[in-house]
Amino acid sequence: MEKSNSLSNLLKSPFLHATFYLTAAGFLCRLLGFFYRIFLSNTIGAEGMGIYELIFPIYGLCHAISVSPIQTAISKFTAEESRGNGCINTRRTLHAGLFLSFFLSSFLALLVWNGSKQIAGRFLFEERCTPLLKIMAISLPLSAIHSCISGYYYGIKKAGIPSLSQLTEQIVRVFSVYLLVHVAQTNQLQITPIFAVYGLLFGEAASVLFSTLSICLTKNCDSKKATAFWPMQLKNILSLAIPLSLNRLMLTFFQSIESISIPTSLRLYGMSASAALETYGIFTGMSMHFILFPAAITNSLAVMLLPAVSEAKSQKNHSKISHMASTNLRFCLAIGILFAGIFLVYGSDMGRIVFHNQLAGDYIATLSWLCPFLYISTTMGSILNGLGKTKTTFFHNMISLCLRILFILILVPKMGMYGYLLGVLASQLLLMLLHLYSCQKTITLIFSVFSDIIKPAFCTASALLVTKFISIRILHLYFPLSPLFELGINCMLSTFFFFVILYLTKPDGKSFLS
Numbered sequence: 001m002e003k004s005n006s007l008s009n010l011l012k013s014p015f016l017h018a019t020f021y022l023t024a025a026g027f028l029c030r031l032l033g034f035f036y037r038i039f040l041s042n043t044i045g046a047e048g049m050g051i052y053e054l055i056f057p058i059y060g061l062c063h064a065i066s067v068s069p070i071q072t073a074i075s076k077f078t079a080e081e082s083r084g085n086g087c088i089n090t091r092r093t094l095h096a097g098l099f100l101s102f103f104l105s106s107f108l109a110l111l112v113w114n115g116s117k118q119i120a121g122r123f124l125f126e127e128r129c130t131p132l133l134k135i136m137a138i139s140l141p142l143s144a145i146h147s148c149i150s151g152y153y154y155g156i157k158k159a160g161i162p163s164l165s166q167l168t169e170q171i172v173r174v175f176s177v178y179l180l181v182h183v184a185q186t187n188q189l190q191i192t193p194i195f196a197v198y199g200l201l202f203g204e205a206a207s208v209l210f211s212t213l214s215i216c217l218t219k220n221c222d223s224k225k226a227t228a229f230w231p232m233q234l235k236n237i238l239s240l241a242i243p244l245s246l247n248r249l250m251l252t253f254f255q256s257i258e259s260i261s262i263p264t265s266l267r268l269y270g271m272s273a274s275a276a277l278e279t280y281g282i283f284t285g286m287s288m289h290f291i292l293f294p295a296a297i298t299n300s301l302a303v304m305l306l307p308a309v310s311e312a313k314s315q316k317n318h319s320k321i322s323h324m325a326s327t328n329l330r331f332c333l334a335i336g337i338l339f340a341g342i343f344l345v346y347g348s349d350m351g352r353i354v355f356h357n358q359l360a361g362d363y364i365a366t367l368s369w370l371c372p373f374l375y376i377s378t379t380m381g382s383i384l385n386g387l388g389k390t391k392t393t394f395f396h397n398m399i400s401l402c403l404r405i406l407f408i409l410i411l412v413p414k415m416g417m418y419g420y421l422l423g424v425l426a427s428q429l430l431l432m433l434l435h436l437y438s439c440q441k442t443i444t445l446i447f448s449v450f451s452d453i454i455k456p457a458f459c460t461a462s463a464l465l466v467t468k469f470i471s472i473r474i475l476h477l478y479f480p481l482s483p484l485f486e487l488g489i490n491c492m493l494s495t496f497f498f499f500v501i502l503y504l505t506k507p508d509g510k511s512f513l514s
Contacts, residue, residue, distance in 0.1 A: 029170040030293050036174045037289055041355055043181055043191050047274055050263070050281030052193040054124050055132045057256030058112065059140075064252040066104035067144050069244035070097045071151035072385070073237045078155025094152040094215075096233035098145065100241070105144035112137040124260060126277075128193075135197040142204035149211040161214045165207045173203030247394035254401040258408060259284075262420060265412035279359070279417055286355045287363035290347070291370060294339045295378065309386025318443060321387070325439055326446040328379045334456045336372030338498050341460035342491055343368035345468075353483045366421050373428040380435035384442075392438050400431040455505065463497035 041049055074097040078090045112119065116133035120126060146169075150162035177199035184191050262283075266276035312320045343350075343364055351361020384393045407423025415422075439445055467490050481489065 028167055030289075032170050032174050033289060036170075036177070037285060038354060039174075039178065039181075040196055041286060041357075044193050044196065046278035046281040046285075046357070048193045048281070049285035050277035050279075051126060051128055052132065052196050053281060053284045054126055054129055054259070055136050055197070057252070057259045058119060058124070058133060059136055060252040061249065061256060062105065062108045062112065062140050063143065064248035065245055066101055066108055066140070067147045069241040069248055070101040070104075070144075070237060071147040072244055073097065073240040074148055074151035075154040076240060076386075077233075077236055078152055079157075090152065090156065092233045093155075093237065094148060097151065097237050098148045100234060100237060101144040101148050102141055105140040109137040109140040112140070125264070131194050132197045135194065135201055139201045139204040142201075142208045146204065146207040146211040149215050152215070161211065161218075165211045165214070168210045169203040169207035172206035173199040176202040244390055247390060247397075251394065251397050251401065254398065254405065258401065258405050261405065261408045262412065262417075265408050265420075266416065268413035269416045271416075282355075282357060282360050283363055283417060283420075286357060286360040287351065287367065290350055290364050291343065291367050291374070294335055294371065295375060297335060297375075309383050313387060321383070322443045322445070325380070325383050325443055328383070329376060329436075329445060329447060330452050332375040332379050333372055333452050334502070336375045337453070337456040338460050338463075338495065340368045340371040341457075341464055342494050343371065345464055345494075346487060346491060349483075349487055353487055363417070363421065366418070367424065370425055370428055373425075373432040377428060377432040377435050380432070380439055384435060384438055387442060389438065389442070393435070396431055396434040396438070399434065400427040403427040403430060456502065459498050459501040459505065460494075462501050463494045466497050467493045 040052075044052070074093055077093050113134050116130045116137070117127070119133055120129040146165055150165060153159060153161045177195050180195045180198060181191055183189075184195070263273075263276040263280050266279055267273060271279065309321055309324065312318075312324070347365030347368055348358070348361040350364050352358050355361075381393045381396075384390075404420075404423045404427040407426070408420055411419030411422065413419075436445070470493060471486070471490055
């Protein structure tokens with residue numbers, strides 16, 4: 001009876017529901033993103049993808065100043081207020097954050113619009129980015145609106161609206177670019193990366209419309225006076241957003257240096273400017289999207305863990321925090337080991353079949369080892385932020401970034417892109433170890449080398465062997481499929497058999513995450 005009640009409470013958990021909605025939306029968005037990336041690579045080419053990706057360091061800098069820290073602050077304070085005072089202050093917090101974020105993002109949008117030529121020429125070293133930056137600038141205030149509303153819903157553990165908003169944004173982005181390209185091809189116009197930036201703008205506009213309608217239709221328990229803008233809420237948001245913004249600004253600045261240095265270092269390796277941009281586009285626009293696909297799960301966990309840990313901390317419920325951290329650590333390890341095996345075995349085929357680019361496949365196979373480190377560091381970083389240790393996560397991220405930049409400056413001119421891949425693996429491993437060390441100092445992490453590393457690795461190897469056997473002995477002989485469909489079937493079968501074997505080898509009466 002006790003076990004049944006425990007399972008029933010787990011299934012009714014708002015945290016679980018919110019994570020499920022975000023994960024489902026994340027998977028759908030990434031699935032659409034795959035087809036979108038394939039479409040873009042076939043229309044604007046690898047060099048065009050490289051030019052398109054170059055504007056995102058600037059977008060990230062603006063986002064770090066005006067959007068993401070305020071969204072995090074809204075989520076954190078909304079979670080605390082909804083727990084302690086019903087929802088008396090939640091809308092005030094949202095209004096204060098919206099005002100601040102919209103004002104800052106609009107100011108930055110004007111700066112980017114007016115200085116787009118100088119930014120493209122002197123900072124990005126690519127003048128063709130000028131019109132892309134102007135369109136991107138318009139999307140910043142729109143991103144501020146929907147991010148703040150999403151932060152509010154994360155705080156009250158109702159992730160359905162942000163999930164649908166995210167899905168709406170992706171659908172509109174993909175189909176708007178498809179229509180623009182179709183019109184251009186019909187009228188024999190040149191197709192350039194600016195089409196993709198228009199898709200970004202239209203997607204943001206659609207998500208703003210959806211989010212605004214949702215918040216207007218959501219019942220508000222605050223009184224009319226309580227929903228007005230109050231300076232106290234602005235003060236609270238600034239107290240958290242300013243250090244977060246400074247941290248993320250520094251991180252994003254170094255990430256921008258990292259992104260811009262890769263094509264430059266590849267030229268020192270001996271590549272032409274066009275080949276360097278193509279290689280950069282293949283890595284960022286193709287290979288990394290495969291590696292980040294399973295991160296839809298861990299990113300959803302990270303988003304919901306921050307307010308959940310903040311709430312548990314305010315209640316001084318350390319055992320709950322320890323349980324959440326340990327459970328997520330084991331889950332991320334299992335998922336990371338599984339997809340490391342899948343990308344190692346099928347990575348080469350993924351690049352060749354999906355993108356018709358063998359180099360993309362080689363990068364995927366090389367980066368397969370990144371999966372456990374990446375997924376664990378994402379969730380552990382969110383737990384540290386929820387515990388209020390934002391300075392610690394900032395320090396860890398800075399060390400990791402500096403290590404990657406060193407690899408770019410030292411190894412890439414000598415080894416080419418593989419020098420950077422080594423840097424990514426080394427820096428992500430270091431980041432994971434630093435996060436785990438800091439978490440272990442604060443809370444108790446329950447972990448077993450055999451159950452959490454050796455056993456998932458055995459299950460992964462067994463699942464891949466069973467899938468290979470079925471593919472060779474059954475699919476090839478009796479059900480001949482197209483290469484793309486066969487690749488998808490093999491990946492799904494590997495995942496299915498992994499969880500079956502993991503379940504069959506669990507101790508009696510226990511979940512594999514217990």
